[in-house]
Amino acid sequence: MTMSLPRQAAPPDEPPPRPEDRRHRNRRRALTLLIIVLLIGVPAGYLVISANQSRNSGKDKEAKYSATGLTAGYPSKVQRRLYQVPIPHPADRVAYYETNNWKTSRLYVQFRTTQPGLETFLTAMGVSRSDLKRGEISVGARDRRVTGWTFADPGPWWGLHHGQKNPAPTQDVVVNMSNPVLPMVYVVSRTVP
Numbered sequence: 001m002t003m004s005l006p007r008q009a010a011p012p013d014e015p016p017p018r019p020e021d022r023r024h025r026n027r028r029r030a031l032t033l034l035i036i037v038l039l040i041g042v043p044a045g046y047l048v049i050s051a052n053q054s055r056n057s058g059k060d061k062e063a064k065y066s067a068t069g070l071t072a073g074y075p076s077k078v079q080r081r082l083y084q085v086p087i088p089h090p091a092d093r094v095a096y097y098e099t100n101n102w103k104t105s106r107l108y109v110q111f112r113t114t115q116p117g118l119e120t121f122l123t124a125m126g127v128s129r130s131d132l133k134r135g136e137i138s139v140g141a142r143d144r145r146v147t148g149w150t151f152a153d154p155g156p157w158w159g160l161h162h163g164q165k166n167p168a169p170t171q172d173v174v175v176n177m178s179n180p181v182l183p184m185v186y187v188v189s190r191t192v193p
Contacts, residue, residue, distance in 0.1 A: 070095040070147055075107060083107040083169050083189035086124035088117035093184070097147060102193075108147045109187045118175065118183050125162060125171060132158040138172040143188045151186075154178040166192055 074080075074087060075096040083105075087094060091111040099106045113121065122129055136159035137151045144150065151157055151174060162171040169191040176184040 070097045070108065070110065075109060079107055083191060084125060084171070085109050085187050085189050086121060087111055088113050088120040088124075090114060090117060099146065100193075105191050105193055106143070106146075107187075107189045108143065109189070110147075110149070110185065112182050112184045114182060115180070118185065121185065122173075125173075126164075127160060127162050127173075131160045131162075132173075132175060133160060134158055136160065137174055139174050139186060139188050140172070143172070147186075149174075149186055151176075 072095050074094050075083075075085070075098070079096070079098060080086060085107060087109065091113045094111040095109070097108045099108075119129060122131070134156055137157060138159035138161045139149065139151070154176075156177050158175045158177060160173050162173065164170055169189045171190075172188045174186040176186075178184075
């Protein structure tokens with residue numbers, strides 16, 4: 001014979017539980033569903049958005065670093081500061097290209113500016129207009145091959161070599177004065193890491 005345990009009686013001062021009505025049950029279920037969506041859906045949506053942004057960022061960087069020649073646009077402020085290439089305002093037809101290896105890093109920049117812009121650029125670089133020499137092509141053959149620059153007619157061409165002690169960069173500048181109002185400037189800035 002099995003023994004049965006006595007049942008505990010409900011306390012006399014509490015009313016018996018009422019059955020849950022339909023509205024209350026539906027509201028409780030909707031609230032539970034909302035909590036589940038918020039706890040799972042929001043983080044999942046965030047992960048999808050984050051993954052897309054990360055993938056797009058990687059594609060942008062891949063395109064930037066796989067460039068094999070001049071790219072239209074301004075170099076970053078960090079590049080301009082590191083290589084000491086202060087692009088004046090106003091300037092257009094701006095393009096740049098950076099190469100790095102274990103021995104030397106180079107930034108190639110070209111832009112068209114005004115006569116006051118040229119003065120500003122040269123002064124900010126630490127040289128003056130009188131340092132430019134007529135007919136001097138200071139950018140070497142290797143650098144011309146890398147960028148595709150050909151310093152042929154029309155001219156006149158003016159150039160200068162601005163050598164500095166390490167770690168400051170050394171710059172070679174060539175200016176095309178075929179349009180004296182809007183000179184075209186070509187700069188190669190080299191630094192040793």
